[in-house]
Amino acid sequence: MHRHDTYAIGVTLGGVQTFQYRGASRVSLPGQVIVLHPDEVHDGGAGTEAGLHYRMIYLEPSLLLRGLGEGGAGLPFVRQPVFSDPELRDELLSLLGPLDQGLEDLAADALVARIARGLARHAGQPLKPLGPLALRQVERARDYLEAHALEAVRSEELEDVAGLDRFTLYRHFRRAFATSPHRFLLMRRLGQARTLIEAGEPLAEIAAATGFADQSHLTRHFKKAFGLTPGRWAGLTGAGQA
Missing domain, CATH: 1.10.10.60 (Homeodomain-like)
Known part of the structure; x- marks a missing residue:
């Protein structure tokens, strides 16, 4: 039994994952998402002799709160630690797949923002509307990405160009161009x-x-x-x- 001071969020890839959490025995099957909250005691292991394969990200609560942005009403609490959500699962795996290559800044920003919105949804915690679109700011960011597409653009650079913090920029960029800054750069x-x-x-x-x-x-x-x-x-x- 142990605990973390971060959120632990992951996906079971193979085998059966069993663990004790909040006074009950839990089971996660391949393709299911697991969310463990900070400071909650738990254990974990393979439920069968076939073994276990999973991937996990450990996310600072303060970073998750920033990912929610102004629309968030505090850190989300997801009561069910195991659930099926193909969209959130695929978003996690698309960025956590090549773990040996690490994540570029913009990819990490996108991952945090997507996780934050996914957890808020499962916590039944609706986010406030975005408000007026910051079109000029996101156009500056888009033009910068276009001009520096072959470079490793850092989040701080884009914040300076747009005059918005990275998570606010992410939400406005998606609203304006139907994609994230990272995906735009990648394409x-x-x-x-x-x-x-x-x-x-x-x-x-x-x-x-x-x-x-x-x-x-x-x-x-x-x-x-x-x-x-x-x-x-x-x-x-x-x-x-x-």
């Missing part, structure tokens, strides 16, 4: 990568030139965005052929 990089693929450049060099950690990192995002691998795209476009 600019993938567009440039596609152009270089069509020009016949080596994939490893393309990955390095367009801001991806390596070729596998590029391939994963390329396939998710366009439905096929960079190699397949090269073949279809005749890249490198005389």
Whole structure:
């Protein structure tokens, strides 16, 4: 039995996860989301001999509160520690999948904001409306991302450009452009990568030139965005052929 001073939020990937939490025995199956609140005593382990595979993020309460923004009414309390939520599960796994590569600033901001809204929803804690759209500020942020798409843009840079804190910017950016700053940046990089693929450049060099950690990192995002691998795209476009 132990406790954390953070929220523990994760997804069971394989096996059966069992744990004691708030006076009861809990079970999480593959694909289910787990939310443990700060300072709540719990244990955890595999429920069968098949073992257990899961991923977890430990989130500071103060950061979660910032992620909720002005619309939040305090930290959310989710009474059911295990639940099914395909949207929240997929958002967690899309960013927690390549753990060895870490998270860029803008990706981490998006993850915190999505988790905050997901937990508020499961806590039955509606958020206040966003208010008037900060269009000029988010347009400045968009233009900056467009101009620096191949660089590792830091959250502080974008805050200075837009004149908004990162989580307020995230919410206004999504409202204005139907995507997050991180996703916008990623699609600019993938567009440039596609152009270089069509020009016949080596994939490893393309990955390095367009801001991806390596070729596998590029391939994963390329396939998710366009439905096929960079190699397949090269073949279809005749890249490198005389």
